[in-house]
Amino acid sequence: MDKVVATVAEAVADARDGMSLAVGGFGLSGVPNELIRAVHARGVRDLSVVSNNCGALESGLALLLAAGRIARVTGSYIGANKEFARQYLAGEIEVELIPQGTLAERLRAGGCGIPAFYTPAGVGTQVADGGLPWRYDGHGGVAVASPPKEVREFDGREYVMERSIRTDFALVRAARGDRHGNLVFAKSSRNFNPLAAMAGRVTVAEVEELVEPGAIDPDEVHLPGVFVQRVVALTPEQAADKRIERRTVSVPGARGPVTV
Structure with missing residues (x-):
């Protein structure tokens, strides 16, 4: 101990x-x-x-x-x-x-x-839709962008799934x-x-x-x-x-x- x-x-x-x-x-x-x-x-x-x-x-x-x-x-x-x-x-x-x-x-x-959870934070933005620059190419362009995430509706409201x-x-x-x-x-x-x-x-x-x-x-x-x-x-x-x-x-x- x-x-x-x-x-x-x-x-x-x-x-x-x-x-x-x-x-x-x-x-x-x-x-x-x-x-x-x-x-x-x-x-x-x-x-x-x-x-x-x-x-x-x-x-x-x-x-x-x-x-x-x-x-x-x-x-x-x-x-x-x-x-x-x-x-x-x-x-x-x-x-x-x-x-x-x-x-x-x-x-x-x-x-x-807990492997993943749903949150309303980021719904309708690039956090959920993807496209956030993860890595630039050094010349102003984006070399690696974030992928889209799963979005589901619960009780009439959309939530984005986030991995732990x-x-x-x-x-x-x-x-x-x-x-x-x-x-x-x-x-x-x-x-x-x-x-x-x-x-x-x-x-x-x-x-x-x-x-x-x-x-x-x-x-x-x-x-x-x-x-x-x-x-x-x-x-x-x-x-x-x-x-x-x-x-x-x-x-x-x-x-x-x-x-x-």
């Missing part, structure tokens, strides 16, 4: 080229940075990544992206990641952009053993975790982390605080240990490394908050 491994390097020692990887986090919040650095250090390539976004400010998945290690991304947001946008438009990377709620449910469904997501590995970050893999996520880091963890066949969690079994009240557990195969404790310095993408402050005399 003890799932603790000594180092992040040991936790991803069996990572391999071409594997699929679900990664928790949203922007810079709740990103398993140490595990991502360990995957980068292993030198694995041609990764298929499932994550809301692909890192920012040269942290998180942006590290793997800049090194040319990612072949495909399934996500919802490109945002201010200029290198992600450049690689996508240049045809260097394949990108499947899907509605954020659909991405969340595809991950959750994969973890629950399962990945070879999942990397997540939690505020607390015990040796059995039960996890607690802090505030906004409880975003895609539990869902990514559910979707992984092998799920690795880096935890800011490692506690003994029984120290976490069962009612406080956000993700039960059945979904987690490996746990690695962060050092105090690693746990304290939390970047802020946009800092909003109150300035005396200003008419409103200022983003810096």
Whole structure:
């Protein structure tokens, strides 16, 4: 039952080229940075990544992206990641952009053993009809486009069928975790982390605080240990490394908050 491994390097020692990887986090919040650095250090390539976004400010998945290690991304947001946008438009990377709620449910469904589900999100758009650019040819044309999806009517309303997501590995970050893999996520880091963890066949969690079994009240557990195969404790310095993408402050005399 003890799932603790000594180092992040040991936790991803069996990572391999071409594997699929679900990664928790949203922007810079709740990103398993140490595990991502360990995957980068292993030198694995041609990764298929499932994550809301692909890192920012040269942290998180942006590290793997800049090194040319990612072949495909399934996500919802490109945002201010200029290198992600450049690689996508240049045809260097394949990108499947899907509605954020659909991405969340595809991950959750994969973890629950549900192969597919129907949702109204995307009906009447290219999400359902097909034709979204997955890969450009580098000259402004589309090399690979999304295929059409099944649409069915239930009670007079149309729904599009979405397939669930399962990945070879999942990397997540939690505020607390015990040796059995039960996890607690802090505030906004409880975003895609539990869902990514559910979707992984092998799920690795880096935890800011490692506690003994029984120290976490069962009612406080956000993700039960059945979904987690490996746990690695962060050092105090690693746990304290939390970047802020946009800092909003109150300035005396200003008419409103200022983003810096």
